[in-house]
Amino acid sequence: MSEIDRMLAANEEWAQRFPGSKDVRPARKVAIVSCMDSRMPLFQMLGLEVGDAHVIRNAGGVITEDVVRSLTVSQHVLGTREILLVHHTQCGLQATDDNAFADLVEEATGRRPAWALRAFKDAEADVRESIRLIKESPYLLSRDVRGTVYDVATGKLTEVE
Amino acid sequence: MSEIDRMLAANEEWAQRFPGSKDVRPARKVAIVSCMDSRMPLFQMLGLEVGDAHVIRNAGGVITEDVVRSLTVSQHVLGTREILLVHHTQCGLQATDDNAFADLVEEATGRRPAWALRAFKDAEADVRESIRLIKESPYLLSRDVRGTVYDVATGKLTEVE
Numbered sequence: 097m098s099e100i101d102r103m104l105a106a107n108e109e110w111a112q113r114f115p116g117s118k119d120v121r122p123a124r125k126v127a128i129v130s131c132m133d134s135r136m137p138l139f140q141m142l143g144l145e146v147g148d149a150h151v152i153r154n155a156g157g158v159i160t161e162d163v164v165r166s167l168t169v170s171q172h173v174l175g176t177r178e179i180l181l182v183h184h185t186q187c188g189l190q191a192t193d194d195n196a197f198a199d200l201v202e203e204a205t206g207r208r209p210a211w212a213l214r215a216f217k218d219a220e221a222d223v224r225e226s227i228r229l230i231k232e233s234p235y236l237l238s239r240d241v242r243g244t245v246y247d248v249a250t251g252k253l254t255e256v257e
Numbered sequence: 258m259s260e261i262d263r264m265l266a267a268n269e270e271w272a273q274r275f276p277g278s279k280d281v282r283p284a285r286k287v288a289i290v291s292c293m294d295s296r297m298p299l300f301q302m303l304g305l306e307v308g309d310a311h312v313i314r315n316a317g318g319v320i321t322e323d324v325v326r327s328l329t330v331s332q333h334v335l336g337t338r339e340i341l342l343v344h345h346t347q348c349g350l351q352a353t354d355d356n357a358f359a360d361l362v363e364e365a366t367g368r369r370p371a372w373a374l375r376a377f378k379d380a381e382a383d384v385r386e387s388i389r390l391i392k393e394s395p396y397l398l399s400r401d402v403r404g405t406v407y408d409v410a411t412g413k414l415t416e417v418e
Contacts, residue, residue: 104416110303120296125260142267146295148295150294165375169358172362197334211322244265251271
C-alpha cells in the first residue's frame with residue numbers, strides 16, 4: 097500500500113466522524129501564512145476548528161506573488177481581516193542558499209530554476225521582511241498582520257516584535 | 258482578545274501535549290498541494306502525524322510557480338517522492354472569474370491585479386490540469402502524482418481518475 101493509499105484509507109475514518117458542513121467564509125476572519133514544514137499541524141497548534149481560518153503554505157512561508165494572490169482572494173472574496181505569519185526553527189531553507197540550491201537542481205535535472213529559492217538565514221528577520229511586504233501590498237483591504245516563529249523542538253509559538 | 262491572541266493562547270495548550278521533535282525530512286516522503294480553504298484540516302482528514310508530509314496550500318490549490326518552487330525544494334532538499342493534490346467542492350474560486358475578481362479588487366483598492374486569479378469552474382478538470390502541469394515540470398525528481406477532490410459537505414475524499 098502506497099503512502100497515498102494509506103491517506104485515502106485514513107480519510108474514510110475521518111468522514112465517519114466528520115463534524116459537518118461549514119460556511120466557505122472563515123468564521124474567525126483570519127488567514128494564516130506558514131511554511132510547508134511537515135512538523136506544523138496548524139489546526140492543532142493553534143486550536144482551530146473546521147471552518148475557522150484560511151491556511152496558505154509554501155516553502156519557507158515567504159511572501160510571494162502567489163501568497164499575495166491568495167490573501168487578496170481571502171480578503172476581497174471571503175472576508176478575512178487578520179493575517180498571522182508562522183515561520184519556524186530549523187527550516188530547510190536556512191540550510192541552503194539560492195545558488196547552492198540552483199546548482200543542486202541543475203546537476204540533477206539539467207535545468208537551472210528560472211525562479212529564486214527565497215532562502216533566508218534568520219527566521220525572525222524573514223518574518224519582519226514578510227510583515228513589511230504585506231504592509232506594502234496595494235491589493236489588500238486589511239494589513240492587520242502579526243508574525244511568529246514556531247519552535248519545532250518544543251511546540252511553542254513566539255511572537256516576533 | 259483578538260482571534261490571533263486566542264490562537265496564541267491555544268498554542269500554550271498544544272505545547273503542553275507536544276508529541277516531541279521530528280526530522281526535517283518528511284517521514285512518509287509525500288508533499289500535499291491543497292486549497293487554502295478553512296474547511297480542510299489536512300492532518301486530521303488524511304491521518305497525518307507530526308513530521309509525515311509537506312503541506313503546500315494556496316487559493317484553489319492550483320499549480321503556480323511558487324508551488325513548483327516548493328515541490329522542488331521538497332524533493333531535492335527534503336527527500337519527498339509522492340505528490341497528492343487536494344481540490345474541494347464549493348471552492349471560492351468557482352464562484353467568480355478572473356475579470357470579475359480584477360474588477361472587484363480595482364474598485365476597492367484603485368489597483369488592478371498584475372497577476373491572474375486562476376479561477377476554475379470544474380474542480381475535477383482543474384485537478385487533471387494540475388497533474389498535467391506537474392508531469393511537464395522540468396525541475397522535479399519524481400512526478401508520481403495523484404489527484405483528489407474533497408467533499409466539504411461529507412468529509413469524503415474522491416480520487417480523480
